[in-house]
Amino acid sequence: MKTIVSIRRKALAASEEHAEELRGRFAESGTLVLNLISSPGSGKTTLLETTVGRLAERYRIAVIEGDVATERDADRIRALGVPAHQVLTGGACHLDARQIETALETADLLPADILFIENVGNLICPTTYDLGEDFKVVLLSVTEGDDKPLKYPAIFSRADVTVITKADLLPYVPFDLDAVLEHVKSLNPSGTIVIVSSTTGDGVDEWCDLLVERLGSKRES
């Protein structure tokens, strides 16, 4: 097992080098880059559709979609007139930095103000892979249950921003919002939490304001 661990470490180190190169490239183009991570069906693509609807007139937005199979998510974003590239992992459970490099070579995504990378639907594996992003965003839908931050602590500790999604369904599901806020804060005291419903639009302004503010901070720094 030592050999596997050692080879994995080397592969991870190589991947980190690619991530650093990407970070340099995004700094040059002044692009804010987010790595969106969640369970399948937490509403990543729907939140992106809503965000594009609010921001695409004022900001150049681009999207990289990661999925095991189908071009569905990239198609949904392209339908809104925003450039999107679909990475098909063919079974792999996360995106890596080299796939992002290839996506940038293949598709006309840069220059952009904000690049969203929607990772493969998986709350575990994408956590440890740096894609050169400014920060990770973890989404948790209220229908998934309030025990998830403590059950999947790594991603909730590492994501700068936690977005609680599908808040419109709160009346229909058992979900202790206060407990979740407390658990996320204990795992990640300096993180930001936003509660949204892409269906009703609640919280979307706050989410978009956060993006614009982070873009401003990146360009000032």
Added chain:
Amino acid sequence: MKTIVSIRRKALAASEEHAEELRGRFAESGTLVLNLISSPGSGKTTLLETTVGRLAERYRIAVIEGDVATERDADRIRALGVPAHQVLTGGACHLDARQIETALETADLLPADILFIENVGNLICPTTYDLGEDFKVVLLSVTEGDDKPLKYPAIFSRADVTVITKADLLPYVPFDLDAVLEHVKSLNPSGTIVIVSSTTGDGVDEWCDLLVERLGSKRES
């Protein structure tokens, strides 16, 4: 990368040997073994609680819970008076056959009529790991969206049984049930689909009947 692939193949082959040993052991004890796989929060533990409530008086039930962190799920099952062992993967994204062997050595789970193995919440990685089970069950909650079978085809092809969960929430979410049934059937023509709501109890009889029928078939064969 060839070395990694080759080492992974050897690890997988070793894991398959362990799975075959487990299968022999389960055949001897006449235990029906299910490997439950889904996204985080699809309702695996809740379905098990409901199932225990229906079947535990007539059948000896045991549960192995797989999670990255916390004993919460095993605690929920133990609270019902059924033996449950929690495997903590400490970051790993799936269970493997050796962890099941260790669980059987550590906890008094056998003899049992039905052993449920609740895998780590992940729709991708657990798919390729044989745990010595009779069959895999994939759960899909209606709140996750109707695109999931086509986006995660491997598990929907390999699971003998697909359980659509949280059916009580159908009025509140966009979910084309007919399309999902069609997609699952196209991926897995010989599979069985059950639609349940653990909240209202709808479909739970059908699910329990299926378990009892499969247990009978296993013991007759």
